[in-house]
Amino acid sequence: MKVSAITLGCKVNQYETQAMLAQLAQAGFTICDGPADVILINSCTVTAQSDHKVRQALHRARRENPDAVLVLTGCMPQAFPERAASLADADIVLGNANRSGLTQHILNYLSTHQRIVDIEPHGKTFEKMQVTDFYERTRAFVKIEDGCNRFCTYCIIPYARGRVRSKPLEDLRSELAQLGKHGYREVVLTGINLPAYGQDLGLTLCDAVDAACAVPEIQRVRLGSLEPEQLSPEVIARLAAQEKLCPQFHLSLQSGCDATLRRMNRHYTADEYRTIVQNLRRVFPNAAITTDIMVGFAGETEEEFQQSLAFAREIAFAKVHVFPYSQRPGTRAADFPGQIQKSEKENRCHQMIAVTQETRRAFLQQQVGRTEPVLFERRRENDALEGYTPNYTSVLVSSAEELTGKILPVKVTEALEDSCRGTLTGQL
Incomplete structure (x- = not known):
């Protein structure tokens, strides 16, 4: 039988989709693009718009493949199980915590044609998962961490992903060795809160980087999105000792205003962020510092926005993902006073994009x-x-x-x- 996949969301989701496809391939399914007997939809739920995209993907898949088995999995069912279970287009609904049963659930459905909803709570250990091949990719993503303990006021992810859990170092070494043997020359270490890697195992992110750099066939190691405050001078110095580590750091900022950062429950100030960037640039020549910036967060005044705008200009990011704040039901910030009108959020987006495009052009010219x-x-x-x-x-x-x-x-x-x-x- 043929199986295809639709992945919504982040690089962690991309990795997990590959792991699920590998599981199905091992069971005798044929991986394909386009029309298939089984269609896997790996969902994102980071915003309300993400949920809308999940529903759209399900409707489209059902319309274009009326006889296919549709499997909905990922963050949306895990965070909102009742809402996911109500999506009638999905024949099988799984969360983030029990994907090891994917193959058996599909076989059971093919046998009985009885709808399956199986969403379990997150466990306390890292889900055993390994990928040795990425279809039509030249770099490999390696998920080394799951979960987040931070509870930013705008974010649903701790509910969708659970608490911090890390891949054991011996499992990571085994996976990296296999990727090297399969011809991958670059790996990207990813996680929901990547710098938290190892907190539950007595390890640090540096241990994972060292393991990746030790594989002879792997020539480049890249890091996924990073929470900045955990990049101490000691961590940065240890990272800099690895010549294979790429000098590109995506440091999630969200705002350059301290008052806004406090309302977001971010764990750093603008000055601390500035120091981390300076420390990275000092030891990684020609480093690219990229980020995400949210505008129009609840209660953001014009003065606070101008502070954030000035900070973005000062740091001179190589590239920025600018996006307006969107109220996410289930988060504290959804009920905060001072919600910004859509038109004003759009105006602030345009201003921030204009500034960050200038810094982007300057960075490219420096190359x-x-x-x-x-x-x-x-x-x-x-x-x-x-x-x-x-x-x-x-x-x-x-x-x-x-x-x-x-x-x-x-x-x-x-x-x-x-x-x-x-x-x-x-x-x-």
Whole structure:
């Protein structure tokens, strides 16, 4: 039987989808794109809009594949089990805590055609899961941590993911070794609260980075999104000792205003964030610092927004995901006073995007003239090859050769709107 997948949300979800597909492939299912006998929908629930996308995906999958078995899993059922169970298009509904039973549930449904809803509470240990191949990808994502203990006032994720749980180091080493043998030259370590890795095991994120860098076949190690306050000078120094670690750090900011950060229950101040960025740039030359910034959070005054805007300009991020605050039922902030009108949130979004686009252009211009190793990933429509430097700058190169999956030196010759252009060269 054929099975395909629809993944909504973050890199952790992408990893988990691959793990579930691997489980099904081992049971004899054929992985495919497009029409299939079984369609797996791995959901996100970070915003109310995310839930809307889940419902849309289910409706579309049912309309286009009326006889297929539809499996809904992921964060949405885990956080809102009753709401997920009411989605009649789904034949099987699973949460985040019991995906090991996926194959048997599908087989049971195929046998009985009785709808299955099975959503269990999160356990206290890391769900055993391993991926050795990523379909049509040149880099591998490796989930090393799950859960979050932070409870930001706007965030539903602790309810969807449970508390911090970490992958045992021996399991991580085994998975990394297999990925290296399968030809992956770059791995991205991911987690729901990545710097919390090891809190439950007496380890730190540095231990996971060391394990990844120790695999001979793996030439690059990249980190997923990071909560900044856990990056102490000691942690940064230890990370910098690993030459394979890529100098790209996605440090979630949310706001550059201390008053707003306090209402969000973020665990750092703007000044502390600034110091962490300075420490990273000091030991990682040409580092790319990227982030997320939320505008229009409940109670955000014009003065507070201007503070955040000025902070974004000062830090000079390489790239920023700007988004308006959206009330998330089930979170404390949904009931906060001072909710901002949609039109004002849109206005603030436009202002923040304009500033961060300026810093993006300046960062890309700084790459011109540099020669960097580029991991080639795909051929674009204009027949140019696209690849990424260690600091995750997208570079386009004209070449008739098939270079996908190779790391080659490229001299950056021009900064474009959201990438750079370069030429292959013989040496770094």
